[in-house]
Amino acid sequence: MSAPNLDTTFSTPELNPAPGLVRRPGRVRRFFLAPVRFVQHRPLLTVALLASVALFAAGGVWFWFTSNLRAAERAADRWHNAEAAERLRHCQWLRPDQREVLVLSARIARRTGDGASADTSLDRYDQLYGQDETLAFELLYHRAYLGDVDATAPAIRVHISVGGPRSRLAREAVVAGLMTRYRYLEVHNALSEWLDQDPDDTLALLLRGKFLESQMGFEHAIAAYRRVLELDPDLLEARLRLATLFVNRRNGEDAIEQLAVLRERLPDNAQVHILWVKALSLQGRTADARLALDDCVLRHPDNSDALVERGARALAEGDEQAAVGYLGRAIANDPGNVAARHQYALALARNRQQTEAKREYETIKQLEADNERVLALVQGPLQRNPRDPALLHELAHIALRAGQVRDALRWFDAALQADPEHLPTHQSLVVLYRDLDKPALAARHRAVAKQLSARPQTP
Structure with missing residues (x-):
């Protein structure tokens, strides 16, 4: 019996693909080449189509940027600073050096206590666009807000009397600046004048609540914040102040009611997180408070x-x-x-x-x-004589002992505005700027102090 033919037994059968499968590579090739042929045969139409697409994309980007910027402006006008900041982040990503973006960035930074960022935005504006009318007002607003209320008073009064959007900003800056200088009688007068003209201005009511807190009038402050939220439930600063007062007064139930809204609207806010921990503790929810505190420390x-x-x-x-x-x-x-x-x-x-x-x-x-x-x-001397350089100099040193260097510098600056030749302030600034490793500024004040010390003493 002959051996089997292995070649025949294991030979691969010939494949006969279907006619449609044989032609498929040609169809795929034609599909990918179609755009090339279209361009070759219709170059002008291609250019027109591409230009249309580019214009449409550019228009979409412009609309997106403008929508966010206008929304940020509206939010800032209503003192919805968190919303304004979020909208501004979108604008800054696309056009960080646009005029309105820089101005609004400075304003929001100033309101939220970030004076350094406000300075940076205004300096950038000055570099790009120069000292125009917009920058002049923002610098005025900035100086008054930080407490330089006497030097800015004449120009600020003009803006208040003229009316319009800048009038409200000018009033805000005056009240904020006077508050930082503890000039409470003038704060009261400024707020009274503002609310006489517009009793339902939410910003004036918000600032009145803060003023009442500084005077220990907590029940009246709570009433002011509640009125703000009646007029504008989305003004989160008022809700945050209200929650803080409730926690400080050990009213956990009302605090939790306010914080439930704040946790949803400000999910990353450290102050909201810590108030939530304290409110839970006040309610006896110890286990929940422990978990919330661990999360708060982890986040912040x-x-x-x-x-x-x-x-x-x-x-x-x-x-x-x-x-x-x-x-x-x-x-x-x-x-x-x-x-x-x-x-x-x-x-x-x-x-x-x-x-x-x-x-x-x-x-x-x-x-x-x-x-x-x-x-x-x-309570006494500062209300009677708010420009006494000796008092301002003393407050600067108190701020320094509390570790508040920026506040101390502002008090020293106020002392020199009241009396540019106040020797103790120049001497203090020599030491402070030396400790801050700013030798040029230290040398400037040392020279002035030396010149003042060389003068004959008045009998």
């Missing part, structure tokens, strides 16, 4: 209030070493926080760091004396 590891709460919890649990760590970080970020320092001193003492605890109690004693002195100045 450098927030002083969150660190104080976490340190207090560690202290209550008997973990003194952890408490020292958290509370030490808290007062490093906020040196003037007396309540945090009390907790820190207690943690140090329990952790057997007696020398450090003693030093901390000495600091607390100085800060408490400073706070009493500020209260005495605000």
Whole structure:
């Protein structure tokens, strides 16, 4: 019997693909080449189509940018600063150096306490567009807002009397500036005049609430904030102030009602998170408060209030070493926080760091004396003579001891505006600028101080 033919047994059968499959590569090729042939045969139409697409895309981008910018302006006018900032981020991504973007960025930064960013935006505007009328007003608004109310008063009064959108901004700057200078009688008068003209102006009512808080009129402040929210439920600054007052007055139920809205609208706001922790604690929801605090510290590891709460919890649990760590970080970020320092001193003492605890109690004693002195100045001499350079110089040093360098510089600046030849202020600025490693500024004030010291003393 002959052996099988292996070649025949395992030979591959011949494939006969269907006619349609054979032609498919040609169809695919023609499909991809069709645009090329279209361009070759109709070049003018191609150019027209591409130009139309480009114009349509450019128009879409322009519309998107303009819509966000106008929405940011409307939000800023209503003091919806969080919404305005969010809209501005879109604008800054596309055209960060556009005139209105720079102006609005400076305004929102100033309102939210970021004076350095406001300065940067205005400096950039000056570099690109020069000292035009828009920049002149923004610089005026900026100076008044930071407390330079006397030098800016004549121009500010003109804008208020003329009316229009700038009148409201000018009023806002005056009230904010007077508040930073503790000139409360003038704040009261400015707000009364504003509300006489427009009793339902939400910004005036918001600022009146803040003024009433500074005067310990908490129930009246709550009423003012409630009125703001009746007129504009989306003015989140009023809702945040209201929630803060409720927490401070240990009213957890009403605080949670306000914070439920704020947590949805301001999900990344550190102050909202820490108020939520405190409100939960006031309601006896200890487990929820613990979880919320852990989340808050994780999200905002450098927030002083969150660190104080976490340190207090560690202290209550008997973990003194952890408490020292958290509370030490808290007062490093906020040196003037007396309540945090009390907790820190207690943690140090329990952790057997007696020398450090003693030093901390000495600091607390100085800060408490400073706070009493500020209260005495605000209630009396500063209201009678708000431009006394000696008083302004003293307030600057109190701010320095509390670690508030920017505030101290503003008080020193106010002292020199009141009296450009106030020798103690120049001498203090020599030391401060030396410590801040700004030798040119230190040298400038040293030269003035030397010149003033060389003058014969008046008998």
